Structures are given as C-alpha cells and as structure tokens.
Amino acid sequence: xxxxxxxxxxxxxxxxxxxxxxxxxxxxxxxxxxxxxxxxxxxxxxxxxxxxxxxxxxxxxxxxxxxxxxxxxxxxxxxxxxxxxxxxxxxxxxxxxxxxxxxxxxxxxxxxxxxxxxxxxxxxxxxxxxxxxxxxxxxxxxxxxxxxxxxxxxxxxxxxxxxxxxxxxxxxxxxxxxxxxxxxxxxxxxxxxxxxxxxxxxxxxxxxxxxxxxxxxxxxxxxxxxxxxxxxxxxxxxxxxxxxxxxxxxxxxxxxxxxxxxxxxxxxxxxxxxxxxxxxxxxxxxxxxxxxxxxxxxxxxxxxxxxxxxxxxxxxxxxxxxxxxxxxxxxxxxxxxxxxxxxxxxxxxxxxxxxxxxxxxxxxxxxxxxxxxxxxxxxxxxxxxxxxxxxxxxxxxxxxxxxxxxxxxxxxxxxxxxxxxxxxxxxxxxxxxxxxxxxxxxxxxxxxxxxxxxxxxxxxxxxxxxxxxxxxxxxxxxxxxxxxxxxxxxxxxxxxxxxxxxxxxxxxxxxxxxxxxxxxx
Amino acid sequence: xxxxxxxxxxxxxxxxxxxxxxxxxxxxxxxxxxxxxxxxxxxxxxxxxxxxxxxxxxxxxxxxxxxxxxxxxxxxxxxxxxxxxxxxxxxxxxxxxxxxxxxxxxxxxxxxxxxxxxxxxxxxxxxxxxxxxxxxxxxxxxxxxxxxxxxxxxxxxxxxxxxxxxxxxxxxxxxxxxxxxxxxxxxxxxxxxxxxxxxxxxxxxxxxxxxxxxxxxxxxxxxxxxxxxxxxxxxxxxxxxxxxxxxxxxxxxxxxxxxxxxxxxxxxxxxxxxxxxxxxxxxxxxxxxxxxxxxxxxxxxxxxxxxxxxxxxxxxxxxxxxxxxxxxxxxxxxxxxxxxxxxxxxxxxxxxxxxxxxxxxxxxxxxxxxxxxxxxxxxxxxxxxxxxxxxxxxxxxxxx
Numbered sequence: 019x020x021x022x023x024x025x026x027x028x029x030x031x032x033x034x035x036x037x038x039x040x041x042x043x044x045x046x047x048x049x050x051x052x053x054x055x056x057x058x059x060x061x062x063x064x065x066x067x068x069x070x071x072x073x074x075x076x077x078x079x080x081x082x083x084x085x086x087x088x089x090x091x092x093x094x095x096x097x098x099x100x101x102x103x104x105x106x107x108x109x110x111x112x113x114x115x116x117x118x119x120x121x122x123x124x125x126x127x128x129x130x131x132x133x134x135x136x137x138x139x140x141x142x143x144x145x146x147x148x149x150x151x152x153x154x155x156x157x158x159x160x161x162x163x164x165x166x167x168x169x170x171x172x173x174x175x176x177x178x179x180x181x182x183x184x185x186x187x188x189x190x191x192x193x194x195x196x197x198x199x200x201x202x203x204x205x206x207x208x209x210x211x212x213x214x215x216x217x218x219x220x221x222x223x224x225x226x227x228x229x230x231x232x233x234x235x236x237x238x239x240x241x242x243x244x245x246x247x248x249x250x251x252x253x254x255x256x257x258x259x260x261x262x263x264x265x266x267x268x269x270x271x272x273x274x275x276x277x278x279x280x281x282x283x284x285x286x287x288x289x290x291x292x293x294x295x296x297x298x299x300x301x302x303x304x305x306x307x308x309x310x311x312x313x314x315x316x317x318x319x320x321x322x323x324x325x326x327x328x329x330x331x332x333x334x335x336x337x338x339x340x341x342x343x344x345x346x347x348x349x350x351x352x353x354x355x356x357x358x359x360x361x362x363x364x365x366x367x368x369x370x371x372x373x374x375x376x377x378x379x380x381x382x383x384x385x386x387x388x389x390x391x392x393x394x395x396x397x398x399x400x401x402x403x404x405x406x407x408x409x410x411x412x413x414x415x416x417x418x419x420x421x422x423x424x425x426x427x428x429x430x431x432x433x434x435x436x437x438x439x440x441x442x443x444x445x446x447x448x449x450x451x452x453x454x455x456x457x458x459x460x461x462x463x464x465x466x467x468x469x470x471x472x473x474x475x476x477x478x479x480x481x482x483x484x485x486x487x488x489x490x491x492x493x494x495x496x497x498x499x500x501x502x503x504x505x506x507x508x509x510x511x512x513x514x515x516x517x518x519x520x521x522x523x524x525x526x527x528x529x530x531x532x533x534x535x536x537x538x539x
Numbered sequence: 540x541x542x543x544x545x546x547x548x549x550x551x552x553x554x555x556x557x558x559x560x561x562x563x564x565x566x567x568x569x570x571x572x573x574x575x576x577x578x579x580x581x582x583x584x585x586x587x588x589x590x591x592x593x594x595x596x597x598x599x600x601x602x603x604x605x606x607x608x609x610x611x612x613x614x615x616x617x618x619x620x621x622x623x624x625x626x627x628x629x630x631x632x633x634x635x636x637x638x639x640x641x642x643x644x645x646x647x648x649x650x651x652x653x654x655x656x657x658x659x660x661x662x663x664x665x666x667x668x669x670x671x672x673x674x675x676x677x678x679x680x681x682x683x684x685x686x687x688x689x690x691x692x693x694x695x696x697x698x699x700x701x702x703x704x705x706x707x708x709x710x711x712x713x714x715x716x717x718x719x720x721x722x723x724x725x726x727x728x729x730x731x732x733x734x735x736x737x738x739x740x741x742x743x744x745x746x747x748x749x750x751x752x753x754x755x756x757x758x759x760x761x762x763x764x765x766x767x768x769x770x771x772x773x774x775x776x777x778x779x780x781x782x783x784x785x786x787x788x789x790x791x792x793x794x795x796x797x798x799x800x801x802x803x804x805x806x807x808x809x810x811x812x813x814x815x816x817x818x819x820x821x822x823x824x825x826x827x828x829x830x831x832x833x834x835x836x837x838x839x840x841x842x843x844x845x846x847x848x849x850x851x852x853x854x855x856x857x858x859x860x861x862x863x864x865x866x867x868x869x870x871x872x873x874x875x876x877x878x879x880x881x882x883x884x885x886x887x888x889x890x891x892x893x894x895x896x897x898x899x900x901x902x903x904x905x906x907x908x909x910x911x912x913x914x915x916x917x918x919x920x921x922x923x924x925x926x927x928x929x930x931x932x933x934x935x936x937x938x939x
Contacts, residue, residue: 038718077716077717077718195577195578195579195582197582197618197619197620197621197623197645198620199619199620199623199648199651199653199654200619200645200647200648200651201651202647235577235579237576237577237578237579237615240616303716303717303718304716304717305712305713305715305716305717306712306715306716306717306719306720306722306723306753307712307713307715307723308717309717309720309753310723310749310752310753340714340716
C-alpha cells in the first residue's frame with residue numbers, strides 16, 4: 019500500500035513480526051463533496067484492521083494533525099538550483115516547526131470498543147467526546163459546528179499493484195524469505211526499473227511460478243544479488259515485459275478507519291484566506307508503565323462526554339505513548355524514505371530533504387531509462403542510457419543535476435476540473451509535495467492528488483508520472499499525472515501485459531455520501 | 540508486604556502467552572522442517588521454540604530449538620537469522636566460543652546491531668570489561684532500544700554505578716510499549732534485584748509487585764519474590780513460594796534454592812533431599828557435556844558439601860570457558876574451602892581487579908583475606924560490603 023508494512027518495527031513482511039494496529043496505511047484528504055452548508059474538509063486515516071475490522075486496539079492512540087494556512091510561496095520557475103531548494107526546505111521547516119501550531123484530533127478506544135475523540139487547539143478550543151464505533155456520528159462542537167465522524171471498519175480504499183511496485187524496486191522481502199538481520203538484502207542492488215531486465219532472474223516474472231511475489235515466497239539464494247546484463251528483456255515479438263500487472267493487491271481487504279468531515283471554519287478563523295489544510299496522521303502505542311499504573315478514567319469520559327479539556331492534560335497524555343508510524347503523502351515512506359523506523363517523522367521530515375534528492379535520483383536512474391525505452395520522454399537526465407542503471411549517491415550535490423527537472427517541473431493535470439473554483443493556483447511540483455510529509459489539501463480544488471488526495475485517485479501511478487517530462491506531448495496533449503493511467507497508451511506500447519501499472523479503480527465502489535469509504539467485506 | 544501470588548480468575552498473562560506460542564508451534568511444526576524447507580517458516584518455528592524455552596525456563600527445550608536450527612541449516616545452509624538465534628542460544632547456555640563462531644557463519648552478520656550487542660555480552664562474560672562497555676555504548680548510540688539500555692544498566696550496576704544503572708533502567712522502561720509487558724516485567728525484576736543487592740528490600744518488593752501486575756502468572760517473578768522473602772528472613776513463606784515455583788519449573792538451581800532456604804531456616808534435614816536432587820541433575824548435565832551448570836557445581840561443592848577439592852575442579856572447568864569476575868571469585872572461594880588460602884587470595888585479587896562492587900564478593904574477599912592473615916584488608920572489605928548492603932548475610936551451610 020502507499021505506506022503499508024512500515025516502519026520495520028511493525029513490518030509484517032518478515033516472518034517474526036505480526037501485523038500491527040500501529041501500521042498506518044493511507045491518509046486521504048479533500049474538500050468535501052457535500053456542498054450543503056459550510057465548506058468542509060474530509061480527512062480519512064486508515065490503518066491495519068487489528069484485532070479485526072471494526073474492532074480497535076485499546077493500546078493505540080491515533081492522532082490527526084491539522085493546520086490551515088494560505089498557499090505557500092514557492093520558488094519561481096527560473097530558480098532551479100540546489101541552494102534554492104534547500105532554502106525552500108528551510109523556510110518550510112520554520113513554518114511547520116515555529117509558525118504553524120497544528121490543531122489535532124486524538125482518538126483512543128476502550129475495552130468496550132467505544133472511542134474517546136479529543137479535539138485540541140482548534141480556534142473554538144479543546145474538547146472531547148465519547149463516541150460509538152462503526153456508525154456515522156455527528157459531533158456538535160462547543161462553538162456551534164457539526165463534525166461528522168465515522169470510526170470503524172471499512173473496505174481498504176487503496177487500490178494498487180503492490181507486488182508490481184516491489185518488483186520495480188527489487189524489494190526482496192516481497193519475493194523471498196529474507197533474514198530480518200540482513201538489512202542489505204531488502205532492496206537488492208539491481209537497477210530499479212519499470213521494464214523487466216534481461217537476466218534478472220531474481221525478480222522477473224516466472225510463468226512457471228506466476229504467484230511468486232504475490233503470496234509465494236522462495237528462500238533467498240546466496241548472493242551476490244546483482245545484475246550483469248545490459249538490456250531490457252524482450253519477448254519474441256519485441257515486446258518489453260512490464261513489472262506491473264495492473265492487479266489490485268488490496269482487493270477484498272479491510273482496514274480500520276477514522277473519518278471526519280470537518281467545517282473549514284472550525285479549523286481556522288480565516289477560512290477565506292487559509293485555503294490550504296495540511297494534515298497528517300500518526301499512530302502511537304501506549305508505553306508499558308502507564309498500562310500498569312492506569313487508573314480507569316472511563317467513567318470520567320462517559321459522564322462528561324463534552325468536557326472541555328485542559329491542553330496541559332492532553333500533553334501529559336502523550337507522554338504515555340510512543341510514536342510508531344506517520345502518514346502524510348502516499349509513497350513518502352515506501353518510495354522515498356525506505357521504510358526506516360527513524361524516518362517516521364511525519365510533517366517534520368525536513369532533515370530527510372537531502373536524502374529525498376538522492377533517493378529521487380536513484381529512482382530516476384531506474385525509471386527514467388524505462389520510460390525512454392517505451393518511447394516516452396522522461397524528466398530525469400539519464401544520459402540516454404539504453405537501460406536502467408543502479409546508481410546511488412553520497413551527496414545531494416552530486417544527485418541534484420540529474421533530478422533537477424524531476425524535482426522542479428510542474429505536474430500537469432489532465433484538464434481543469436481539479437480547479438473547481440477557477441482560481442489562479444499554480445500546478446504543484448514534486449519538491450513541494452513530499453517535504454513536508456503532509457497531505458496539503460487545497461480547498462479551491464477538488465482535492466485530487468497532488469492538491470490533496472481523493473479516494474478515487476490512482477496515486478501509485480501518479481507518483482510514477484513525476485518521471486515523465488511534463489513538457490512533452492502525447493496525441494497533442496502535454497503529459498500529465500494521468501498519462502500512465504491511459505489504457506490507449508499501453509495498447510500502443512511495445513509491452514506486455516498491456517495494462518496501466520495499477521488498477522484504475524477500487525475493488526468496491528466508494529459511497530457518494532459520508533463516510534465515502536465502502537463498507538467492509 | 541510482598542507475598543507469593545495466587546492469581547485472579549481467568550488465565551494469567553503467562554498462560555495466555557504460552558498458549559499463543561504453543562498454538563503457533565502447533566501450526567508450524569507440520570510444515571516447518573519438511574523438505575523442501577521454507578526457511579521463513581522454519582525460522583519462525585525456531586524462534587517460537589526459543590520463545591517457549593525462554594518463557595518456561597526449561598533448559599531441555601533449548602535442545603529442541605537447537606535441533607530445529609540444525610535441521611534447517613543442514614538443508615538451507617547458514618541462514619543469518621538462525622545463526623543469530625543459535626548464537627543467543629549458545630550464549631544462554633554459556634557456550635561462548637560457539638556463540639562467537641555462530642556469528643561468523645554468515646558474512647556481515649557479526650556487525651548487525653543485535654550481533655554487536657551480543658558480542659559486547661560475550662566480552663563481558665570473557666572479562667574484557669572495557670570492550671564490553673564500549674560495545675554497549677556503541678550499541679546504544681546506534682540503536683537506543685530498551686534491551687541495549689538494560690545491558691549497559693547491568694554493567695553499571697555490577698561496577699557499582701547504582702544511580703547510572705537506575706537511570707538506564709528507567710529509560711529502558713520508557714521504550715517498552717504495552718505490547719511488551721513481559722519485557723517490562725523483566726526490567727522491573729532487574730530494578731528489584733538492584734535494590735535487593737543494596738539492602739533496599741521494600742523498594743525491591745515494590746518492583747517485584749509491579750512486575751507481577753505488568754505480567755501475571757510468571758514463575759520468574761515468584762522466584763524473585765521468594766528470594767526477597769528469604770533475604771528478609773521469612774523462610775517459611777519463601778520456601779512455600781519456591782516449592783510452587785519448582786513444581787512448575789523443575790530446574791536444579793531452583794531445587795538447590797529450596798534446600799538453601801531450609802538451611803537458612805535451620806532445617807538441614809529438609810534441605811538434604813532438595814540438595815541431593817539438585818546435585819544429581821547438575822552432575823547429569825555435566826556428564827552429558829553441558830557446561831551450563833558448571834558454576835552451580837562449583838558453588839554447590841564449596842558451600843553445600845564443603846568439598847573444596849571438588850569445588851576447585853568444577854570452578855576451573857568453568858574458568859576455562861569464561862574468565863570473568865564471577866568465575867574468578869568462584870575459584871577463589873573454592874580454593875578457600877580447600878584451604879589453599881594464598882591461591883584463593885590471588886584468584887580473588889583477579890576478581891576484584893574487574894572493578895565489580897558487590898556485597899557478596901566483598902564479604903568473601905574479607906573471609907579470604909582474613910584466612911590469609913590480612914586482617915586490615917579483611918576489615919576494609921567487610922566495611923565496604925556493609926556499605927553496599929548492610930543486610931547482606933551469606934547462607935550459613937552446616938558442615939557436612
């Protein structure tokens with residue numbers, strides 16, 4: 019999934035680690051389609067359905083942080099230097115760490131699967147409510163707003179060919195039994211690629227073992243796990259073999275979800291100016307000591323469901339918990355942070371900025387030549403390499419020139435429907451999207467990625483579109499974030515299977531009303 | 540007041556965890572070792588077996604783990620996670636050289652974080668204190684996990700830095716989540732031991748109670764409480780509790796502990812069958828070539844049987860495997876029992892040179908110095924022992 023199976027502390031790919039309720043999957047955020055009454059934003063945080071869909075882990079605390087602000091002034095078109103980029107990251111850091119004081123929603127659950135929902139530091143103050151799970155609720159705030167909430171089990175709203183993504187990055191634990199202690203045997207040192215590499219026997223599709231990597235694992239053979247070839251694999255008809263299948267690996271799976279539809283005027287006192295709602299989710303697990311000490315506070319919550327909370331008391335509460343996972347942007351973790359436990363920083367991922375540049379260049383050397391081989395234009399400067407290359411960088415200085423265009427180009431949208439209010443909104447650029455690691459919802463748009471994230475967005479494929487050259491054209495139209503989702507492109511391409519990388523829609527229809535995510539299986 | 544524990548209705552945390560592990564083992568055992576081996580499943584199986592052996596304290600179960608590891612590696616070759624498990628197993632059973640070899644079986648394995656921490660443990664066991672300290676500090680710098688923190692805490696506690704140890708234990712507890720309550724209970728036990736060895740019995744009792752609240756039904760908690768009751772002179776309660784523990788975990792060291800408590804209670808006749816049973820098991824273990832109980836044999840012959848020559852024999856065997864303050868002190872005490880005071884003094888000086896500060900060690904150093912005619916030094920060690928733990932009293936075994 020966008021953020022599945024990370025960090026490694028809760029990585030269920032490995033045989034000795036169970037699936038954990040701390041494993042956040044996705045954060046969706048977009049202006050609500052319900053136009054009745056006040057302007058509202060929809061935020062949905064999904065995570066592993068543990069102990070089961072609709073039943074929550076009482077040791078967990080989930081936190082959704084929310085900050086509304088005007089659009090950030092980004093560097094102009096002609097300032098495409100590393101210095102500019104680093105200055106931008108620094109400015110954003112100050113903004114998030116110093117200027118913006120995010121409000122938050124905290125959710126915990128008791129033994130009866132009832133929720134305590136605490137709203138902290140919103141303009142109307144802080145308060146909390148007791149809530150039933152698995153049903154749509156309306157929470158009336160002290161300052162007269164109505165917030166819709168649903169806390170319960172749902173169908174997993176993410177639709178994605180996860181094994182295809184792992185095949186593209188040669189991620190061994192998806193395909194092989196990999197010793198947990200062998201950190202170097204995860205992403206193997208084989209070029210990342212969208213097209214199978216001739217002789218890449220470790221990861222190429224095996225018709226004799228078609229489920230390899232899709233539930234079937236083999237024992238990791240002894241190394242070296244490198245690739246010595248010099249070309250993409252082609253079949254007898256001259257077709258490349260796609261690493262993706264277009265299959266929905268998440269079909270039929272459930273999640274637990276916290277879904278809120280919140281009036282913008284509850285989040286900010288200046289809804290006309292604060293058009294960006296930045297949000298991110300966190301999972302925290304109770305520390306052992308408070309579990310021993312715990313004095314039942316359930317009665318208090320039940321008897322005072324609308325009690326105003328003292329902010330200090332809430333902060334004391336956080337001392338009892340330990341941060342495990344964060345989720346803001348899809349693929350910020352899986353694609354760019356390599357799932358390291360200590361990179362679970364959420365919005366505060368600024369120190370990863372140099373790593374982000376290096377990682378993007380590393381991915382570019384894999385995906386760029388793949389795109390070129392298909393006759394498409396890439397934003398990544400790979401010196402016309404005829405095949406994907408495994409290249410890592412020690413410094414961002416070295417990596418930046420290669421990834422400059424990928425970082426700075428504006429990601430075209432397929433049409434203007436995203437800009438629902440017809441405002442002068444610049445197209446987003448990758449460097450703005452991933453640092454900080456938040457879902458930045460533009461309230462004047464539909465909230466489709468990268469202006470938020472809607473349920474129906476095929477974000478995995480849109481992520482890949484960053485490596486397309488957005489100045490190039492196909493059939494008279496500039497490349498855009500949906501180009502790789504266009505079936506006709508694949509029908510014409512010398513490739514099998516002829517499918518977009520990932521499924522185009524979810525396995526279950528989304529609802530046209532709150533809570534929007536489909537009922538669980 | 541600290542008591543033994545009669546558990547609440549319903550299964551205890553220990554029983555729940557053991558049941559879960561047993562279920563996993565049942566599910567895995569049919570396929571785990573069937574050729575062609577799925578090494579992921581086999582690894583999980585071996586780890587579950589290890590968890591069960593650690594939880595139950597049954598040393599025989601570690602042999603089952605070893606068999607599973609060896610059977611898997613015969614088919615698939617050295618597998619990093621299994622080599623690491625094997626190294627931990629060998630370390631637990633005091634086969635230190637084997638543990639080091641295990642870590643060398645897969646290139647690069649010795650440098651993974653868990654292996655580096657284990658290497659520091661090996662350094663400590665082999666008397667390389669500076670290397671051990673450096674290893675622990677490096678491990679923490681790279682990976683500030685609760686288990687690394689308690690490793691250093693233990694080191695500091697042994698070296699007399701009680702405050703430093705306590706801080707590290709507290710920090711370790713901060714890292715442990717509600718999903719790891721057994722680990723939390725275990726750290727509470729270590730904190731209790733720290734208090735116990737410094738004569739703070741009430742504090743020790745509080746930690747032990749807390750361990751029990753965190754993780755109910757654990758025999759290890761009861762064993763610690765039994766030890767505390769014994770230290771407090773509440774022998775009847777201690778014996779009753781220990782006998783319940785031994786009924787669950789029939790290990791010879793625990794059987795000896797029951798005998799020792801009877802001795803302390805002035806009931807040597809009741810002690811004898813327990814001691815006999817313990818000795819028989821120790822000797823059987825040694826006869827099989829196991830080294831785990833060598834230090835128990837040395838202590839048993841020195842104190843229970845007062846057979847200095849035999850004590851020296853076992854102490855030397857143990858010392859050949861691991862040269863540390865504990866094995867050196869055991870040899871010194873055995874030599875003392877054998878009337879070889881000059882040699883005892885030399886061995887004790889070696890133990891003391893480690894820098895370890897411990898009431899029992901200092902008491903025995905005092906006895907040996909006294910026997911060697913060094914009365915001033917003897918008095919100094921007694922004073923230092925009393926400073927560390929004013930309540931420390933060695934078990935007074937009757938002469939055989």
